[in-house]
Amino acid sequence: MSDTLAPSYDPASFESRLYAEWEDAGVFRARGEGKPYVVLLPPPNVTGTLHMGHAFQHTLQDALVRYHRMRGFDALWQMGTDHAGIATEMVVARNLGREGLTRDGLGRAGFIDKVWEWREQSGHTIERQMRRLGTSGDWSRSVFTMDPMAADAVVESFVRLHEEGLIYRGQRLVNWDPVLKTAISDLEVANEEEDGSLWSIAYPLSDGSGTLTVATTRPETMLGDTAVMVHPDDERYSHLIGKMVKLPLTDREIPVIADAYVDREFGTGVVKVTPAHDFNDYLVGQRHQLPLINIFTPDATTNDNVPEKYRALDRYVARKAVLADLEALGLLLETKPHKLQVPRGDRTGQVIEPYLTDQWFVKMDGLAKRGMELVEKGDVQFVPPNWINTYRHWMENIQDWCISRQLWWGHRIPAWYDADGNIYVGRDEADARARNKLGTNVLLRQDDDVLETWFSSQLWPISTMGWPDEAKMADLGFDRYVPSSVLVTGFDIIFFWVARMIMATDHFTGRVPFRDVYITGLVRDKDGQKMSKSKGNILDPIDIIDGISLESLVAKRTTGLMKPTDAPKIEKATRKEFPDGIVAHGADPLRFTMTALAGPGRDIKFDLGRAEGYKNFCNKLWNATRFVLMNTEGKTFDGAPQPVTDAEKWILARLSEVSAQAATHFAAYRFDLLAQALYEFAWNEFCDWFVELAKPALNGSDAAAADSTRHTLLHVLEALLRLLHPLVPFVTEELWRSVAPRLSIAASTISLQVYPEAQDFPRDATAEADVEWLKAMVSGLRRIRSELGVSPAKQIALLLQAGTAADRARIARFDAPLRFLNRIERIEWIDGEPPASAGGLVGELKLFVPLEGLVDLGAERTRLDKELKRVEGELAKSTNKLASETFVANAPAAVVEQERTRLAEWTAQRDALAAQRARLA
Incomplete structure (x- = not known):
């Protein structure tokens, strides 16, 4: 371990080196001793790269794991990746296309072999990037959802659920991607508002008595209509309920039915019903026993269930043909623009079709009831607790779950x-x-078919622990590590993943999968916009950590756009926002930014400027450590310091207080308050104030005070590094390795040191009050210097007036520190009118700094006149507000009281400035 330190903060010089050392030393491995603390990593897609959402959630998880590891817990952060069926097939198929090969040409076995080859060559990217962020997971236990152990759990769960009658095969409506030719989940569907049309079509009544006008945004689907529908209480149409209409362009007749689903205010109040091509119509069809007529093939072309002239047409070609024929028949009554929500597959960008097909399903009613019970009685708790409402909504409106996918890559369904x-x-x-x-x-x-990835990932809490193989369960510590302590995840998968893990783990093992579920918001850009490829506002956390040139950033943002026409706009915006590219910040500033923004359950607006600020924070910490090392050169200390000076007693008391705050904020998952408390203590109280207050002792003649101060500087700095380590692990490790030897600490890493707790140092209220007084004196004098533009190196005189007996005693006690810290050549008590001077007030004590020889008196008079005018203007505003009976009577009491406080403050400022100006007359 070295006690030397590089002259400047350069994260690139040590972050990767430190991570490799941690991993090689097995620092992140679960030890099997102590109280377990377990975090399940939501397994990222094997095709993926680290994005800002990952960086956000992984930082919070890592902070929790590192904190508990330092507290002596048996900390296990379960690593792993998801096989990502659809995404992986697309990536590999695209790669094959570059080689002149196709998925179908290779056949199933050949294609699967290619997927495994790709995974070994390129599929570990995100794991490497997670390491770059500082992820302290137990990589020795990492699980891939297609590993044999995980695959066995998937097969076992399917077989058991089928045996229990909870899995069945049937025909239902699903989200269908006509490009991938597979069912997809709701989470893989992005609903986007787009410009469309609303067409009004006349459906003739079969008895020739007139027509019903139907409004639709998808006229091609009318070829699969099996009813038209009105509201049962709509008097306009009540006489038509039960009659038949002729379905235009076909030789079929369909009934007029009544259902409360109809919105009487939409269009004409008459709705077409196409049960095989609309989810709501499907439910209506079930209630009214309507036939289901599927009019599309898997690639969204029309099939033999439509009239011959419309067969084998792409759905949008069929739309044009249907509209043309309706117009020719005089049945197309109106076409008008209409905003509509268009469902698109998030992988292909294609419009999703509700499609009737045979699939495998899980019956969810009973499982959902039990899953709701577990949360309602507190076996699983949501943080923040309001997210239980989202969970409850999903569980109370649950539908049977379509678990099959028409893919080759994934867990093949164990049915023959x-x-x-x-x-x-x-x-x-x-x-x-x-x-x-x-x-x-x-x-x-x-x-x-294969099982959708959510089916395998619902088993994540137990498949990673060897279930159902009892020998593997014993070897991996199933009884010890299940349930886990906390799951950190986004609100968007409360149902798709969180709820299903709760139901599956309970059903198969009788346990809950985790005790707490900490729900995070989304990471948005600095303007609050969702980050997306199409908006061109995505930030790559690795680019923030290691930097990226402007040209590379532009290329990254404009390549592979769903709409290539967006590229010029995105390039222009990128060049404007990042004219010099993105400079390297290192992992720690990004992590601290994420932590500081992590309010409870809120979306966060990520501003790169914040990361720059926290890079400055790391630099401040680096420079403070260099100061401490420089002033303790050749010194070694043992044990806790025995403080001599008031400044030492003050900083040790603050260390104890901030350690208690850290414990409180970790327990409450208030990462934002944790970051704020540690930042304030590190930057303001230690790096600024204590370092400054230590200088008089370090440079004074009292050897005991100097040595005690050195010991305290090292002691508090070392504890501060441990306090910060879970949030900024790299810089704290690098600094700690230089500090620890001087405190006779022989350990090799800060990661396994004890996290600071509130200490038993006796609180010295007098010393703390004296230091706060001294800080106020120093701040007051520095403010005067700043306002006058006087160099910090220039000597000043300090004149004192009024004050209390305690002030006089403190002036005598702190004479040397005051002179040292403020470059004061003389301190003098005066009576009567002071000479031309700038003044301040600390309690009842008046401070005067004579201006002669310091400043241009004429310029100072001008400055004071300008400031006095500004303050009098603010004073007039407050006076006028409070003089208004309307304001006093109608404004909230707190607002009125705040204005009265402002009036008092402005009055005091005006009086002080006026007195100061009078002295310069």
Whole structure:
């Protein structure tokens, strides 16, 4: 361990080196001793790269893990990645295209081999980036959701749920991506407001008595209509309920039905019902036993269920044909612009079709009821607690869960079919045959579909711990580490992941997966806009850490846009915002920024300027450490300091107080308050005030006070580094390694040192009050210097008047520090009118700094006149407000009282300035 320190803060010179040393030394591994503290990493997609949301959540998780590790807990941060079925297939298929190969050309087995090759070569990017951020996870236990252990858990859960009658195969409406040709989850659908049209179409009544006008945004789907619908209380149409209409462009008749779902104010109050192509219509169809007519193929072209002239057309080509024929028949009554929410697949950008298809489903009612009970009785708690309302809403409105996907990459569904379509489920084909007593003469074909990734990730709390293999569970510490302590995740997956983990873990093990769920907001840009590729406002955390040139940043933001026409606009905005690119900040400033912005459950506006400010904070800490090392050269101390000076007693008391605050804020997940408390203590109280207050003792003639101050400087700095370590691990480690030897600490890393707690130093109220008085004196005199523009190096005289007996005693006691810290050549008590001077007030004590020889008196008179005019203007505003009966009568009491306080403050300032100006007359 070195006790030397580089001359400047350069994170690139030590961050990667330190991480490698931590990992090589096994610092992050769970130890199996002490009280367990477990955090489950939400497994990022194996295709992904670290984005700002990851950086935000991973920083908070890392802070919790490092904090508890330092407190002696058996800290386990469970690492891993998700196989990301759709995203991975797209990436690999795109790579194959560059080689002139195709997914279908390779076949299933060949394609899967290519996916594994890609994963080994490029699929670990995000894990490398997580290390760059400082993630202190137990990488030795990292799990990939396609690993054999995790895959076994997926198969076992499917088989058990099927045995219990909770998994079934059936035909239902799903979100369908016509490019990927698979069902996708609601979370993979982005609803975007777009310009569209609303078409009004006449549906003739079958009895020839007139028409009903239907408004629709998707006229092509009328070919699959099975009813038109009105509100049961709509008197305009009550006489038509039960009658039939002729469906235009077809030879079918469909009924007029009544349902309260209809919005009587929308359009004409008559709605077409297409149960096979609209989720709400599907539910209506179920209530009224309407037939389901699917009019599309998997790639969204029309099928044989439409009239022949419209078959084999792309859905939008079919739309044009339908509209043209309706117009020709005089049935297209109106076309008008209309804003509508368009569902697009987040991977392909294609409009999603509600599509009727055979899929595998999980029955959710009973599971959801139990999942709700566990949260309601507090076995799982949400932080902030209001998020339980979101959880409750999802659980009370739950639908059966579509778990199958028409992909090749993923956990293949463990079900087999015979020639007659009978289904046999088993852990493998042999098990399926054995369960159903099938001989080898019966040919079986395994289901081609895979399970959606949420099905496997719902098992994350237990599949990472070896379930269902009892030997692996014992080896990995299942009983010790389940449930985990806290899950840190975003509000957008409370249902898709959090709820499902609660239900699955309880169902299979009788345990909850975690005790707390800390819900974070989204990371937005500095203007509050959601970060997205299409907006061109994405920031890459690695670019903030290591820096990026302007040209590289422009290329990154404009490559692969869904709408290439957006590229010029994005390039222009990027060049304006980052004319010099992004300079390297290092990991610690980014982490501290994330922590400081982490208010409870709120979205955060990320401003790169904040990261720059916290880079300055790290630099301040670096320079303060250099000062301490320079002033303790050749010194070594043992144990706790025995303070001699009042300044030491004050800073030790503040250290104890801020240590208690840190414990409180960690317990409450108030990372923002934690960062604020540590920042204030580090920057203001230690780096500024204590370093300044230590200088008189270090430079004085009292050897005991000097040595005691050196010991206290080292002691408080070392504790401060430990306090900060969970938030800014790299800079604190690098600094600590230089500080620790001088306190006779032989350990190799700060990561395993004890986190500071409130100490038992006796509070010396007199010493603390004296130091606060001294700080006020120093601040007051520095303010006077600043206002006068007097150099800090120039000697001044200090004249004192009034004050209390305590003030006189303190002036005598702190004569030397005051002279040292303020460059005072003489201190004198005066009676009567002082000479031309600048003044200040500390309590009842009046301070005067004679101006002769310091400043241009004429310029000072001008400055005071200008300031006096400004203050009198503010005083007049407050006076007029309070003179207004309307303001006093109608404004909130707190506002009126605040204005009275302002009036008193402005009056005091006016009087002090007037007196000071009078002395210069």
